[in-house]
Amino acid sequence: MKNYLKHDAWNIIEEGFHRKHNQISESIFSLGNGRMGQRANFEEYFSGETLQGNYVAGIYYPDKTRVGWWKIGYPEYFAKVLNAANWNGIYIEFDGEVFDLNKCEVNDFYRVLNMKEGYLERRFEATLVSGKIVKVVAQRFCSIVDDQVGAIRYSFTPVNFSGPVNINLFVDADVVNEDSNYDEKFWIDVATDTENDQAYVIAETKKTAFQVATGMRFGVTADGEAVDYKVTHVKREKYAACVIDFDCEEGKEVVIDKIAANLSSMNYEKDALMENCQKVVNAAYEKGFVTMKQEQAAAWASKWEESDIKIDGDVSAQQGIRFNIFQMYQTYTGEDERLNIGPKGFTGEKYGGSTYWDTEAYCFPFYMATADQKVARNLLVYRYKHLDRAIENAGKLGFKDGAALYPMVTMNGEECHNEWEITFEEIHRNGAIAYAIYDYIEYTGDKMYLAEYGLEVLIGIARFWNQRVHFSSRKGKYVMHGVTGPNEYENNVNNNFYTNYIAAWCLKYAMEAIEFVKREAPDRWTAIEDKVKFYENTETGEWKKVVDNIYLPYDEEMKVFKQADGFFDKEWEKTVDDLKPEDRPINQNWSWDRILRSVYIKQADVLQGMYFFEDHFDEDTLRRNFNFYEPRTVHESSLSPCIHVVLAAKLGKLDKAYEMYLRTARLDLDDYNNDTEDGCHITSMAGTWLAVVKGFGGMRIKDGQLVFNTMLPEQWEGYSFKIRFRGSIVEVKVNKEGTTLVNHSDEALKVQLNGKEIDL
């Protein structure tokens, strides 16, 4: 746990240069716009610890896997997000001396991520080894107005010297991924170009043959006057630069604007990349840094207008929630149905930047409630487009007849993960993908999504579950062996309650969806029936048998669902209170077998089911299961606490809810898990939003109606949030006096607030 950042409602602030936390800061101060993003690496050359990172959404490389022991069915390749061309480099030499903060004495260092307006700023005064003192102010952002563009204004003032300065403004695609499995570079050179104040590079990924053009144009003034510099152009493989020389004068501020763009072959013909990149760069340059920055601020203002959560009386909580919302929107904007949300977004390489079940289970409600309906819909369509691959994936594991198993980790629909207990067994992910379709329709009312895309996915998933269970003659029930539930601290168990439950639910929902499409879009049904070769009587007949006879493990003594067979043979009497401080976190202190056979739970598992299917259980059942499982949960996944906030709030356990809330809200800002240097936990950030809106706000959909059951943690003065719902925008304000609802749209709306129906 770190505490070096200043608490502020709208800004993330580092005062003083925290050299040894630099990689953490590089993660936290990251920038992005859904299409491209970057870690907060310095513009200047830096010889200290740094993880250089620039990323372009959707551009990946299938790196050949290394595993300890190969198993049949493992994918050979692990798609990973690529470290792409560096476009923010401005390397400076004063009279031949490299300007490198690692070699300077740094004073008055101030770094701020301005979340309200969407830019990063850095100010400091540095004393070089030679004694030269330089003052710097640097601002930059990834534009959300034109998501191909990034802009930098870098200004420096020689405080105590005049003399020659050499500035290298480059674009460099000759970069590596730190996590490359075979220390290989993933980019090959296609073209470079320089002229006057511009430099361009086009590089292509090996194997996947994506091309990305990265270009920049710069301008320099000194005290507002044009500078008469000498420019040298440097081109080499995957690298292009304009290197300028001039004399700077003591006290005269030099201002460098560097406007850059990334264009990829996902959106342009390869032949046209260079030309378009030049067009985009020049258009942005003409518009100018100041205008672009104003537009950026306006665009962020309108995003905040819709998605902000205000918390009164607790500035650290306020900062935490805004940071999370800010990062969510930096990562994914929903403009492009080919994209998704990587666990680290654009803040690092870890986890390959690929898609996990996190998207559906945690991120989906956030985008659904705060953005245009098409954003959430695009997340669903993403999986629809991967359906064939999911069927292939299931085929590799021996399933047939159109059964679909969505991958645990993917970039293009193919499975990337290679641990048998996860890849082959953590199959509940299939359930979350079906659930998101249900959730979307509940929320938006867009039932025709089923006919268009949803049903095919649901049928593929249902077929998988139907083949994955088998009938146990001894139990007289359908059972499911060899699974890993959401709690990854049990592997290869039989009859994980959550997985069995969601499997049966998927089968049931698929049958309902078939009936709906048959009735409401019969032609479409005929087309789907034909396409997926649906065998009505036999298939739904089998599904129904499974639904009616699924085994749900239950403990008669404690009257709770069993997490899995054998759970009550563990030392289940123990709780987290029996752990010694030096045991925690157990995943950093215990060997895996010890974790597996312990009673301790990584993240909501039975309770994940209670969360998704709250209405299927009476409150006593929810309470008994919560009271049993929560005290045995170590919350060592960042995805755990939020689910517990929602359930605790539902059960009126406000203190517990708030305690859980604190564990998630500032995870990265305080580097709670000691791993923020690898990047931020983007997907779990959505959990904070869930915690406030579904937890304290008690937001639900019931019978097509918005429902709120609000409560206010006593540590707060109040909070408010807005959500979109079927064309309306509803603001919920909660404070010590009570709850106010405001309808910001023209349409009338009935909602339920704390048990009463209200017209808005």
Add this chain to the structure above:
Amino acid sequence: MKNYLKHDAWNIIEEGFHRKHNQISESIFSLGNGRMGQRANFEEYFSGETLQGNYVAGIYYPDKTRVGWWKIGYPEYFAKVLNAANWNGIYIEFDGEVFDLNKCEVNDFYRVLNMKEGYLERRFEATLVSGKIVKVVAQRFCSIVDDQVGAIRYSFTPVNFSGPVNINLFVDADVVNEDSNYDEKFWIDVATDTENDQAYVIAETKKTAFQVATGMRFGVTADGEAVDYKVTHVKREKYAACVIDFDCEEGKEVVIDKIAANLSSMNYEKDALMENCQKVVNAAYEKGFVTMKQEQAAAWASKWEESDIKIDGDVSAQQGIRFNIFQMYQTYTGEDERLNIGPKGFTGEKYGGSTYWDTEAYCFPFYMATADQKVARNLLVYRYKHLDRAIENAGKLGFKDGAALYPMVTMNGEECHNEWEITFEEIHRNGAIAYAIYDYIEYTGDKMYLAEYGLEVLIGIARFWNQRVHFSSRKGKYVMHGVTGPNEYENNVNNNFYTNYIAAWCLKYAMEAIEFVKREAPDRWTAIEDKVKFYENTETGEWKKVVDNIYLPYDEEMKVFKQADGFFDKEWEKTVDDLKPEDRPINQNWSWDRILRSVYIKQADVLQGMYFFEDHFDEDTLRRNFNFYEPRTVHESSLSPCIHVVLAAKLGKLDKAYEMYLRTARLDLDDYNNDTEDGCHITSMAGTWLAVVKGFGGMRIKDGQLVFNTMLPEQWEGYSFKIRFRGSIVEVKVNKEGTTLVNHSDEALKVQLNGKEIDL
């Protein structure tokens, strides 16, 4: 399955050059003497597919592991047997043309492994691209008389040409391991030396700093006359050679003797290595190839005298069993307690050449019954010397107070294996190590071994089991969660019958051993008690509770022990007969999850327990369990069939026993599993011996007495074997007339034969 080798009682014969099977032949025709060994690589340069392999026992390298996902407690290094200096290379050029069988037309190729006399021979006629025809006869062996020495006689006759020949006689330590995790070379240069007809190289292993000196001396004659050659000496890093030039004459046979030696720093001071290597090489050279070969034949004759199994009426079975016995003795001779038996012996790199539980569970009885008592004892002492490491190893997994967990795979006592379900969970290996002590004492009567070494090991193991179980309040029994049994097709199960049973047995046996030592060697007990900090009342009190209350899963309906909890929730009604041919072997056709949740069993598991503890169960119980489990067993481990032979024979199922016998006897000769090219399955070869001696011969020890219950497969005319027992050598001859026992020693002996006591 291949069938390209000729069936012969005493020889392995390849007629005709099977180019595409060359790597398989390299494995099968391997040579060794317990101290060093090598694959049957050609002396000449060979540009075709080949796995070059020369190995020196005990010389290993801790290669840094690569795993997919790291878990706490994993070892960082995987010790692997090193590919060491090549000493058999004799590279030849005729008039500048490289002599390379891969580029020649090869006629009359004949390769024989003469097992009776312990040498390898190759004869052929090769036509080079130039049209030159060369006849070759090459013989070589690793001496079992001086286990530091290897000898080659390589002779060639130019059939249709005369002219210049260039011969490179080298020793080359600049070699790689094919399985190097980071493509690194493991040897560094120490010294090279050449003079006249000799070349020497000393290389040192990285990290482990073993040094090995490899040297050679050669002689050349043509038609029996000394050859007047010109010699050039070549020395470079890790390489030394004598390169000779002379003219060969059509029809005149050139005979090259190359006598080599490997000496290691395990046995010599590093400073003295070169000098001693020269001494050993020269002494052997002086003795000469012919004398050495005669001594080799005599030494093998006396090994065969003691350990041969004769099978009449089935030459392929005869060849199979002799090949297995031959390879066992090539791999391990029991001379050095620091050595053990790698799964591939000196025939390949796979499995790192380290020690597995195979040694105790499969190989141990072979050496105990066919070699001097000290050989088996040395195998036990090997584990005693690793006890501290086993305690360390258990410590890494959170066990304490002297609990010992022996590694799954090791070279020096440290764990090498990195798969959580094996490393942390396949802990039954601890049981086999305790069982071997018991077995040794039963067989030899050497009870004082307990006082000297055995008891400390037993206490460490007992402490581990005592900590590894926990009390289940629901079952009212001690249970053991998260284990992998011998059947590796179930992972991370609870209450594996075999593991629970052997754990309880270990606790009981440790208590008996304590009582024995206390009574018979009270001083030694005091010393041990002090050393291991034994807390009598609390420790044995706890152990007793576990022994009395261990949970042994049992199925009331089928009246068999359950392999593990949940087994009867599988589709247990299925048997191997329900598998389609294209499913088999399932480990090459099914994804891992499918294998895990299937009913199919890789190798004896419940039945492994019945095999070890036959006397603990009545025959009905043995029969029910055999009848239930064998039909569900796919025998995809080479260690599986032998156990089933022994049990089937015990139960009078001679046909089943013979069917199982066939699956193991010629595993490598027929390349049954399509993997002999990686090396031979050395440890499972002991299984064939078990199958004959304990299976068909029904050999047991009861109350300190040898017992035989013999039977004869109808496919055989008869068989015979000899075993050593407490100073006697007993020969058992079985044929259609009956069984004859012969006592080859001077001591009188009472044995039981087919239910009757006999005086020998």
